Amino acid sequence: MGEDGGMGEGEGDHLADGGGALGEEGIADEGVAEEGLDASIAIHVVTEAEAAAGKYSIHDVLLPLPGNSIKLPNHAVAAVYLRVLAEWSLTMDSFDHPSRELKLPGSYRRVLEKPQRMSWRIMQYADPHKSLAPTDLTRLRGEPDPEGEVGGHLTAARLEFILRPSTYATMCLRELTKQSSELAHQLVLNAEGAAMGTADGGALAVAPDSGALAAAADQGKVAGIAGETEASHEVAEMEVHEAAEV
Incomplete structure (x- = not known):
C-alpha cells in the first residue's frame, strides 16, 4: 500500500494474499x-x-x-x-x-449477513404487557416457554436466530418486515404505536406477512445488514408488537 493508504505501484486487480x-x-x-x-x-x-x-x-x-x-x-x-x-x-x-x-x-x-438457526412463530395474545419470549431467568427456573393466548385479539411474531458479532438484530427485523431504516419512518412508527397503545393498552405495530416469514426461514435467505454492535453470538428472541422494537 502507498504511504497515503492507497494502493502502491504495481498493486493491481490481481493482488492476492490468500484467505478471503x-x-x-x-x-x-x-x-x-x-x-x-x-x-x-x-x-x-x-x-x-x-x-x-x-x-x-x-x-x-x-x-x-x-x-x-x-x-x-x-x-x-x-x-x-x-x-x-x-x-x-x-x-x-x-x-x-x-x-x-x-x-x-x-x-x-x-455487506450482507445471513442469520443462522432461524425459526419463527405467529402467536395470538390479549395482554400487551405479557412476555411472549422466554428469558434466561425463566429458563433457569425451568419454566415453560410462553404459548400466547388462544383467541387473543393481538398478533405477534416471535423470532429466534443467531447473528455474528457486529450485526444488528433490529436491522434483520426491518428486512423481514420490509420496513425502512430512515429515521423519519421510525418516528412515524413510534407515534403510531404510542397512539394504538393509548387506545388498546398496546398493539401490534407491524403485522409481518406469515408467508414471507416462512419463506425466509425455509430458504435461509433473510439478510441482516452489518452494524456496529459489539455483541457476540447470541440468540435474539424478539416480539414484534411494540413500535420501539421494530
Missing part, C-alpha cells in the same frame, strides 16, 4: 473465524476469472472499517475512504500509534 478476497463490491472473506472480522485476516482482490466462476457470493463480500492495518478495495470505494480522511487531514497511517491502547488497526464488515 477483495472484489468489485468490496472485500470477500473465506474461512473467517466466528469471533469476528479483524484486520489480521488474509484477503486478496478477486480476479475477473474468480468472479466469472462464481467462487465467491455476495455473502462473502466485505467492506473495510478504516485503520492502519486494513486493505482498501482497488476501485472507487477506496477513493471515497481516502477523500473523507483527507477532509480531516488524516491518512490511513494516522490510525497507527506507539501505544497499543490507542492504535486503531481497523476491521471488516460483511
Whole structure:
C-alpha cells in the first residue's frame, strides 16, 4: 500500500494474499473465524476469472472499517475512504500509534449477513404487557416457554436466530418486515404505536406477512445488514408488537 493508504505501484486487480478476497463490491472473506472480522485476516482482490466462476457470493463480500492495518478495495470505494480522511487531514497511517491502547488497526464488515438457526412463530395474545419470549431467568427456573393466548385479539411474531458479532438484530427485523431504516419512518412508527397503545393498552405495530416469514426461514435467505454492535453470538428472541422494537 502507498504511504497515503492507497494502493502502491504495481498493486493491481490481481493482488492476492490468500484467505478471503477483495472484489468489485468490496472485500470477500473465506474461512473467517466466528469471533469476528479483524484486520489480521488474509484477503486478496478477486480476479475477473474468480468472479466469472462464481467462487465467491455476495455473502462473502466485505467492506473495510478504516485503520492502519486494513486493505482498501482497488476501485472507487477506496477513493471515497481516502477523500473523507483527507477532509480531516488524516491518512490511513494516522490510525497507527506507539501505544497499543490507542492504535486503531481497523476491521471488516460483511455487506450482507445471513442469520443462522432461524425459526419463527405467529402467536395470538390479549395482554400487551405479557412476555411472549422466554428469558434466561425463566429458563433457569425451568419454566415453560410462553404459548400466547388462544383467541387473543393481538398478533405477534416471535423470532429466534443467531447473528455474528457486529450485526444488528433490529436491522434483520426491518428486512423481514420490509420496513425502512430512515429515521423519519421510525418516528412515524413510534407515534403510531404510542397512539394504538393509548387506545388498546398496546398493539401490534407491524403485522409481518406469515408467508414471507416462512419463506425466509425455509430458504435461509433473510439478510441482516452489518452494524456496529459489539455483541457476540447470541440468540435474539424478539416480539414484534411494540413500535420501539421494530
